[in-house]
Amino acid sequence: MSALAHVPTPAGQPAAPPGVRRGRRRLLPYLLLLPGAAWLLVFFVLPLLQLAAASLYDPSGSLSTGYAMTGEVGNYWVALQAYWPQFARSFAYSAIALVLALLMGYPLAYAIAQKAGRWKNLLLVAVVAPMFTSFLVRTLAWKTILSDNGALVGLLRDVHLLGADGRLLATPFAVVLGLTYNFLPFLVLPLYASLERLDPRLLEAASDLYASPLRAFRRVTLPLSMPGLIAGTLLFFIPATGDYINAELLGTPNEYMIGNVIDSAFLVRLDYPQGAALSFLLMAAILAIVFVYLRRSGTEEVL
Amino acid sequence: MRTMGDETPAGDLRLANLTKRFGIFTAVDDLSLTIPQGSFFALLGASGCGKTTTLRMIAGLEEPTSGQVLLGDRDIAGLRPYKRPVNTVFQSYALFPHLDIHENVAFGLRRRGIRKVTDQVERMLALVQLEGYGRRKPAQLSGGQQQRVALARALINHPQVLLLDEPLGALDLKLRRQMQIELKRIQTEVGITFVHVTHDQEEAMTMADTVAVMNAGRIEQLGAPADIYEYPATAFVANFLGQSNLLAGEAAGHSGDDVAVTAHGARFSVPADRARTDQGTVFLGVRPEKLHLVSGPDEVPAGHQHVGGVVTDASYVGVSTQYLVRTAWGSELSAFAANSGAGGRLPVGAPVTAHWDPRHAFLLPRAAGEDDQTSPVLDEPPVGALS
């Protein structure tokens, strides 16, 4: 066992004064954080400030002549007056889509988490895998499904749910359906994560204590899935409200949401002050809704 | 340059004025003790008493706020854990899940640049009776087997001190008994100093040569298990290590070789060499198995002292029957009657006289205002508490 006698342990010289070691350790987290935090500060926070500034530029300027910073608060008023219908539509569409998504997503998440047994992973893959196919390609597929010559429209016309020349594509229905489809997994996954942690014995205890299945759901399942429900709702609602791909591909200008307007302000009309003002209004509106929502649901820890 | 390993006599492990504070909480309070080389030492205490923190300071996983950790005459308190000739068997083992058993055991040797490890690993696995398990992953082993891997992984380095942090806590009762004997056998075989942290008084008494009972960051009593049990130093020890009937009383100084005590209106005496104090407020203590029950005062043997009462509960537990006896002043004393075949069982409600040999009683200091203590200190940590 002489091989064991190898580790030199310097007796006279203590390895490093603890103070020095502690000093270096204290610096380490900042070094680890620095590159990522700097990236986010320069390319996330700074742009938001620039966007705020741009929303106050003199709207009579242009990209080629340059903009003057005049603190033009009126940009907001003008933008709101011109585009309030699109604003209202954005929130209305995403709210309807959210309700639909909850009705579909909760049973799905619950079934995967509690009822699927050994099929759990397979079902989870079925939810996640579509997200790996291009968002745009999947949205375009709805164009085929909802097409005027497609099987679905034909069927609905035959049973007279649609008139002889009734359509699905290019209607608000198509846009809401697309929004629901595209963001449903973002609602399901966090919901699944919190429902998976739900101990089924709690439901047995509830029914042992005279709770009907409905009551057990309301008093036990629902409150315990609240964190996932809140996270999922936000993850659904925020991107759905800012989306314009569904409105563009599945709707017509009559279904345009605020995203379509902002897109064209920046990339077609090149009206930066107005585009910036609209962007900021969108963000402010979403933040306000999120804040009120979190307040009312009593979970500030989510932020 | 020193080397470590079995050739170098390690010397005793000494803790000198060791203190650890976490914010305003003092986990270990000015602790000083000497653990002789080659001994099996147990730190016993309830959860949160500072025993694990003490262990972690010896291992180098926690930096002391002040004080010294001396191995022989060398202060190792400032060394990083990997510079210390000390190894640890962790609570719930901390086996590396991505390495197989062989690599887990070889880990320490490899880190010290030793290339040929197979023989030593095989020998060590044999010592803990796990030959042929080298290629398995920790998750494929039972709790008891994992425990032995953790032991082998530490012992293979021939540390001067082996630290065991509640090493048997995760095992069920029968396996725990078996491992207690096993651990003791291995300790005798390798002759390394073992420092064992536990909240299980039976485990500490079974294995250790010396037990230190810790409470609130301090050592309440230190000594051989039998000495501590037979003659505890404080009320805490009397009720943490086993169970005691402590009657509140007043000591009235020496009378001859005895100390006279008045408790609940009756007069008792305790030999002076079993009295921690002879004046003021005291506890008169008798262990339940030293308390005998008879039907009346006339059956009390000569020289024994007694109190009267009524049986309120009788629990038959096989090796003995455990009685609760309510005294005239309302305290419930515990008495264990060995199931040796002699004498029948007493029914609940029977008036009895409990008597004891004064040489089995002991006298402890008591804070004024404290009443009788007749139930054991619970050593079960609350769910979710730190150990």
Added chain:
Amino acid sequence: MRRWLADRWVMGVALLVLGYLSLPIIVVAGLSFNRPSSRLSYDFNEFTLDNWTHPCATSDMCDALVRSMEIGLIATVVSTILGTLMAFALVRHGFRGRSGINGLIFLPMATPELVMGTSLLALFVAAGVPQGFWTIVIAHVMFCVSFVVVTVKARLAGMDRRLEEAAMDLYASEWQTFRRITLPLVLPGIVAAALLAFSLSFDDFIITNFNAGTTVTFPMYVWGAAQRGIPPQVNVIGTAMFAIALLLVGASSLRGRRARRAALAAPVAAVGAPTSAS
């Protein structure tokens, strides 16, 4: 009968919803074998294998595809490194300003892509930075970092600190402990984070659209083609991406339960991020 229904209806609804979620994929796969009747038609016309045998018949599309992969790879590497470092700092070290850093990581996940895209555009225009390949990379790293942090953090937080203490106790220095214990145990989380970052980058349209200049990525190509008529090869790519994703999950499940769990946990952890961001 009532009991049977009560036990099964949730599963029934779930399967219907899964059908709704899978329908577009099935259509995409079907259309990848379609010879369209006209450029602007989205209906199934005639079966053909041409699209699969000639995926690059429209070379613009394949150029865009390659560009998306390049951008995805660079953005993945950079964001995985930055995010992993941050995750280590957050889980393993105490420092001042933790809540500020948590907010900085959480906010990009809660901000509409539209706002991030337009604000970066405003910055690049104001700073006079010409937009193109590298501005896309910058944008992608920005929105991927947070997801990497959250994914790696979840894995790291689930790791028993005592394993590292045990390594140090067994003569491993700080660096050896990291190399032999921490890194191998966190690696599945890092790999999952990288896969997630790649798929986020590869599929991003909105932010890219505002910061691409004249550079065309695959989603931007699809967007542009949607106005002019979609070549059926787009569906080939869509189907192939889905197949590759399934293969990756399948391969990880062959490698054992732990790997599969990690692979599945990544999107769950990342998407479930806001619940654990504090």
